[in-house]
Amino acid sequence: MNDTAPIAAPDGSVLRVHAGRPDSPIAVEVTRGGMVESVHRVIAAVVDADGKVVSSWGDADRLVYGRSAIKPIQALPVLESGAADAYGLDESEVTLCCASHSGEPMHVERVLAWLERLGLTADDLECGPQMPSYEPAARALIQAGVAPTRAHNNCSGKHSGMLTTARHLGEPTRGYSGDDHPVQKRLKAVMAEMSGCDLSGVPTGYDGCGIPVFGVPLKGLATAMAQFADPSRLAAGRRAAAERIVAAAAKNPLLIAGTDRFNSVLLTETGTSCLLKSGAEGVFAAAATGKGLGICLKVDDGTGRAAQVAIGAILGHIGVLDADAQRRLANALTPPIRNWAGRLVGVARPAPDLAF
Amino acid sequence: MNDTAPIAAPDGSVLRVHAGRPDSPIAVEVTRGGMVESVHRVIAAVVDADGKVVSSWGDADRLVYGRSAIKPIQALPVLESGAADAYGLDESEVTLCCASHSGEPMHVERVLAWLERLGLTADDLECGPQMPSYEPAARALIQAGVAPTRAHNNCSGKHSGMLTTARHLGEPTRGYSGDDHPVQKRLKAVMAEMSGCDLSGVPTGYDGCGIPVFGVPLKGLATAMAQFADPSRLAAGRRAAAERIVAAAAKNPLLIAGTDRFNSVLLTETGTSCLLKSGAEGVFAAAATGKGLGICLKVDDGTGRAAQVAIGAILGHIGVLDADAQRRLANALTPPIRNWAGRLVGVARPAPDLAF
Numbered sequence: 001m002n003d004t005a006p007i008a009a010p011d012g013s014v015l016r017v018h019a020g021r022p023d024s025p026i027a028v029e030v031t032r033g034g035m036v037e038s039v040h041r042v043i044a045a046v047v048d049a050d051g052k053v054v055s056s057w058g059d060a061d062r063l064v065y066g067r068s069a070i071k072p073i074q075a076l077p078v079l080e081s082g083a084a085d086a087y088g089l090d091e092s093e094v095t096l097c098c099a100s101h102s103g104e105p106m107h108v109e110r111v112l113a114w115l116e117r118l119g120l121t122a123d124d125l126e127c128g129p130q131m132p133s134y135e136p137a138a139r140a141l142i143q144a145g146v147a148p149t150r151a152h153n154n155c156s157g158k159h160s161g162m163l164t165t166a167r168h169l170g171e172p173t174r175g176y177s178g179d180d181h182p183v184q185k186r187l188k189a190v191m192a193e194m195s196g197c198d199l200s201g202v203p204t205g206y207d208g209c210g211i212p213v214f215g216v217p218l219k220g221l222a223t224a225m226a227q228f229a230d231p232s233r234l235a236a237g238r239r240a241a242a243e244r245i246v247a248a249a250a251k252n253p254l255l256i257a258g259t260d261r262f263n264s265v266l267l268t269e270t271g272t273s274c275l276l277k278s279g280a281e282g283v284f285a286a287a288a289t290g291k292g293l294g295i296c297l298k299v300d301d302g303t304g305r306a307a308q309v310a311i312g313a314i315l316g317h318i319g320v321l322d323a324d325a326q327r328r329l330a331n332a333l334t335p336p337i338r339n340w341a342g343r344l345v346g347v348a349r350p351a352p353d354l355a356f
Numbered sequence: 357m358n359d360t361a362p363i364a365a366p367d368g369s370v371l372r373v374h375a376g377r378p379d380s381p382i383a384v385e386v387t388r389g390g391m392v393e394s395v396h397r398v399i400a401a402v403v404d405a406d407g408k409v410v411s412s413w414g415d416a417d418r419l420v421y422g423r424s425a426i427k428p429i430q431a432l433p434v435l436e437s438g439a440a441d442a443y444g445l446d447e448s449e450v451t452l453c454c455a456s457h458s459g460e461p462m463h464v465e466r467v468l469a470w471l472e473r474l475g476l477t478a479d480d481l482e483c484g485p486q487m488p489s490y491e492p493a494a495r496a497l498i499q500a501g502v503a504p505t506r507a508h509n510n511c512s513g514k515h516s517g518m519l520t521t522a523r524h525l526g527e528p529t530r531g532y533s534g535d536d537h538p539v540q541k542r543l544k545a546v547m548a549e550m551s552g553c554d555l556s557g558v559p560t561g562y563d564g565c566g567i568p569v570f571g572v573p574l575k576g577l578a579t580a581m582a583q584f585a586d587p588s589r590l591a592a593g594r595r596a597a598a599e600r601i602v603a604a605a606a607k608n609p610l611l612i613a614g615t616d617r618f619n620s621v622l623l624t625e626t627g628t629s630c631l632l633k634s635g636a637e638g639v640f641a642a643a644a645t646g647k648g649l650g651i652c653l654k655v656d657d658g659t660g661r662a663a664q665v666a667i668g669a670i671l672g673h674i675g676v677l678d679a680d681a682q683r684r685l686a687n688a689l690t691p692p693i694r695n696w697a698g699r700l701v702g703v704a705r706p707a708p709d710l711a712f
Contacts, residue, residue, distance in 0.1 A: 030637075030658060033561020035571050037421055038637050038658030041397075065393055128696030142498045153696055205389020206701045215391050281386075281394050301657040302386060302394030340484030340509055345562045 025057045026297070026313075027351035028306040030337065037346065040306030042282075044297035044314055047222035049230040051196045054293060055318070056219070063215035064298045066191075067207060069279030071098040071158050072245050072287070073194050073224050077186050078161040079241035083168035087117055091248035095255040096157025098245060098277060102258025103132025103152040110255075111156045118160075118167050125150035125159045126177040127209035134258050155209035157255075162211075177210045184212055194227050195220030208280060218296055221285060226294030228275055228287035246275050246289060262308045265332045266315075274320050276311070278304065284311040288320045305348050309333065313350040381413045382653070382669075383707035384662040386693065393702065396662030398638075400653035400670055403578035405586035407552045410649060411674070412575070419571035420654045422547075423563060425635030427454040427514050428601050428643070429550050429580050433542050434517040435597035439524035443473055447604035451611040452513025454601060454633060458614025459488025459508040466611075467512045474516075474523050481506035481515045482533040483565035490614050511565035513611075518567075533566045540568055550583050551576030564636060574652055577641060582650030584631055584643035602631050602645060618664045621688045622671075630676050632667070634660065640667040644676045661704050665689065669706040 024041035031037060043058030053060050066073075075097035078084050084094060093114050101107035115121055130153040132138045141148055150156060159176075162183045166176050176183045192199045197220035207213045216224075228246055231239040249256055250272040257263035263278045270276065275287040282299025284307045295314055299306040312333035315321045326333060337346035380397035387393060399414030409416050422429075431453035434440050440450060449470050457463035471477055486509040488494045497504055506512060515532075518539045522532050532539045548555045553576035563569045572580075584602055587595040605612055606628040613619035619634045626632065631643040638655025640663045651670055655662040668689035671677045682689060693702035 031561075032421060032569065032637075033559060035419060035421065035559035035561065037561075038656065040657045063391060065388060065391070126697075128698065130696050139498050142495050143501070145499070203389060203391035205387075205391065205393075206695060206699060208695045208701075210695055210697050210699065213388065281388075300394065301396045301659055301662070303657055303659060306657070339562060339564045339566055340486050341482075341566050342484065343562060343566065345564075 028309045029351045030348045032346040041300045042310045045219045045222040049226040051223040060219035061217045065213040067279030068100040069283040069285035080237040083165045094248035095252040097161035099157045099256045100154045102134035104134045122149045122151040127153040194224035221296035222294040225287040230292035282307040384665045385707045386704045388702040397656045398666045401575045401578040405582040407579040416575035421569045423635030424456040425639040425641035436593040439521045450604035451608040453517035455513045455612045456510045458490035460490045478505045478507040483509040550580035577652035578650040581643040586648035638663045
């Protein structure tokens with residue numbers, strides 16, 4: 001445990017880059033019976049690979065921690081460094097580099113086998129242990145009297161990717177999650193290149209899994225995703241890496257999240273037409289390959305249920321999900337709210353005055 | 357499962373009583389490193405027992421479902437009907453009438469023993485089964501291969517109270533959670549009386565535990581809580597009931613929520629000086645007995661972490677929690693955010709420009 005203050009400025013202040021005010025024009029509402037009970041406010045940007053904002057709702061320059069929504073970007077060095085080929089990563093492992101998984105056996109067993117090929121174990125992962133979010137997997141561990149390991153952490157695939165790159169480049173594997181380790185410096189440089197943003201001096205913090213996070217303008221995060229949608233501006237090695245990531249994830253939608261998870265349900269529908277990734281605190285990022293567009297959104301209050309509804313609405317708006325797809329996915333895009341007895345009591349959905 | 361549409365208006369529309377806009381002036385911010393990552397907006401009202409708004413932040417007339425924050429109000433009929441005395445309810449059981457408990461043995465065993473005195477069982481509870489939120493209790497059930505019952509539902513005490521009243525008054529116990537059952541009609545009447553609000557025609561829905569919920573103006577919910585803080589305007593029987601509820605909860609803070617729960621931590625501190633109760637979707641209600649004031653707040657987005665920070669800030673503002681108490685309770689009032697490895701990465705706290 002490290003209890004040094006996480007606050008950056010010497011006076012203990014933190015940067016206030018937003019206020020959750022009406023400059024967050026997208027509204028997701030949660031109804032109960034005859035009333036809207038709760039409302040979430042969202043900002044979003046749709047950007048092309050030149051960084052041109054095609055559509056935006058709210059301040060596209062607001063700084064946002066991309067959290068796990070940027071895992072596809074963080075996976076690029078694993079491939080472009082040659083590490084993935086040197087260690088024979090298949091498409092399932094490439095997908096796990098981008099995953100926030102539910103700790104199901106399909107995720108954990110793949111991570112453990114992969115670490116073994118690196119000559120490493122779950123103890124070399126520097127994310128903390130985490131109980132699987134997939135309830136049957138958590139139940140199985142508890143019934144077996146087994147504690148969850150770091151391989152069960154939803155980020156264990158990303159961390160295995162970082163270890164693979166460090167191994168391949170002859171960097172120390174111990175301490176790979178630290179700010180000054182080449183792995184993390186490389187990730188910051190890749191984000192700066194992909195987003196087209198100068199990240200020197202931006203606010204920083206630590207992610208749930210321990211690695212540094214950087215405040216990036218929302219449109220920069222969308223720009224980075226647009227490079228996956230239209231990789232024509234990327235150098236050959238990075239372009240190949242981006243294309244492999246899109247193809248791998250499309251073939252392994254259950255590995256990017258898990259059984260019955262929103263991200264997996266949507267990716268199963270979109271396939272190679274749209275790479276999608278959720279992040280903590282209400283972030284969602286997507287690369288609409290057929291349209292050459294990157295999308296990023298942030299829910300002011302950090303709630304995942306609103307990020308899901310909002311990304312679905314935007315994908316509908318820009319035509320990634322057509323009317324048929326929206327009907328098929330209705331339970332995911334406008335999720336019913338049920339009580340403990342299973343009774344339908346409300347719904348989460350885009351507000352009808354959503355500013356599209 | 358009942359999948360009839362939960363929407364009240366014939367055209368399928370629902371009432372939009374708020375928009376999560378700056379008319380919700382209280383801001384709770386969640387930091388990560390050098391940046392505010394997420395912001396919650398909150399409305400609140402502090403009201404005296406005459407219904408006079410002493411302080412408010414945002415529209416005190418906004419309709420709010422009180423959810424579990426109104427359980428102390430829902431407990432009144434159990435006492436004033438004579439049911440509590442007829443069935444020998446002690447202070448722990450009176451507290452459980454008001455509880456959203458964690459499903460710990462101290463909660464569940466008391467509920468089961470109480471139901472047995474009524475000649476009933478957990479199967480007579482009409483709330484659904486719910487896994488205990490207290491992790492060791494959930495773990496114990498899973499390890500024993502036992503499914504959670506309706507007695508584990510966080511509302512099982514409230515439902516046992518409803519059954520007690522129905523039993524005592526010779527009403528059917530079956531169907532006590534239905535809109536037209538005398539138990540629910542009585543609860544609506546009590547809420548109308550305590551809040552001073554006409555509840556005919558207000559939006560309605562169903563709570564997580566299946567009983568009807570009513571949209572009540574925020575200041576009406578605060579007015580109802582103010583009657584606990586200053587019961588001098590209540591008829592003798594209701595006054596005695598309100599006083600017994602305040603006294604019972606103060607002696608049983610762990611029963612109102614559970615081990616390490618915010619509501620229990622605060623109630624342990626405030627004792628008889630302030631009855632406190634949380635509700636789903638970001639509601640918190642309190643009765644500051646020493647000050648004769650009722651308080652109710654609603655987080656626009658429905659997030660509990662913000663409701664906790666906001667009620668703490670308001671209790672500090674009105675002097676229920678003095679500087680010493682605020683220091684002692686710092687981990688509850690401004691909770692640290694830790695990552696999976698236990699590292700301190702941020703904090704949830706009132707925004708410095710909170711409009712007090």
